[in-house]
Amino acid sequence: MEKNLTRRTLLKTIAAALPASAVVLQQEALAADAPKLDPNDPTAKALVYVEDPANLDKSNPAAARYQAGQTCDNCIQIQGDEGAAYRPCGIFPGKVVASAGWCSVWAAKP
Numbered sequence: 843m844e845k846n847l848t849r850r851t852l853l854k855t856i857a858a859a860l861p862a863s864a865v866v867l868q869q870e871a872l873a874a875d876a877p878k879l880d881p882n883d884p885t886a887k888a889l890v891y892v893e894d895p896a897n898l899d900k901s902n903p904a905a906a907r908y909q910a911g912q913t914c915d916n917c918i919q920i921q922g923d924e925g926a927a928y929r930p931c932g933i934f935p936g937k938v939v940a941s942a943g944w945c946s947v948w949a950a951k952p
């Protein structure tokens with residue numbers, strides 16, 4: 843009897859854990875498969891997003907915030923795996939941004 847209860851408890855625990863882990867795996871898979879943010883996307887343009895800061899339009903006042911060394915990789919909004927060329931960003935949900943990129947809301951990681 844006690845053996846069955848223990849087994850039942852274990853099965854319940856596994857059943858409860860599966861949906862949560864499946865959601866995490868699904869989110870990671872979605873992030874990895876997300877399309878690259880198009881620099882011509884209206885929001886990206888408004889925030890002066892570029893895949894390479896060398897391509898910043900210096901005539902745009904928002905680009906004046908850029909300082910050498912700032913990249914998406916060291917921005918507080920970057921998510922996903924360290925070292926990946928493209929990673930999710932908190933400002934552009936459902937897209938990935940270039941790790942070497944930059945936009946005008948860049949803020950240093952703490």
Ligand code: SF4
Pocket residue numbers: 891913914915917918919920931932933934939943944945946947948949
């Ligand atoms: S918010 Fe940060 S990580 Fe996202 S695009 Fe702008 S600079 Fe890159």
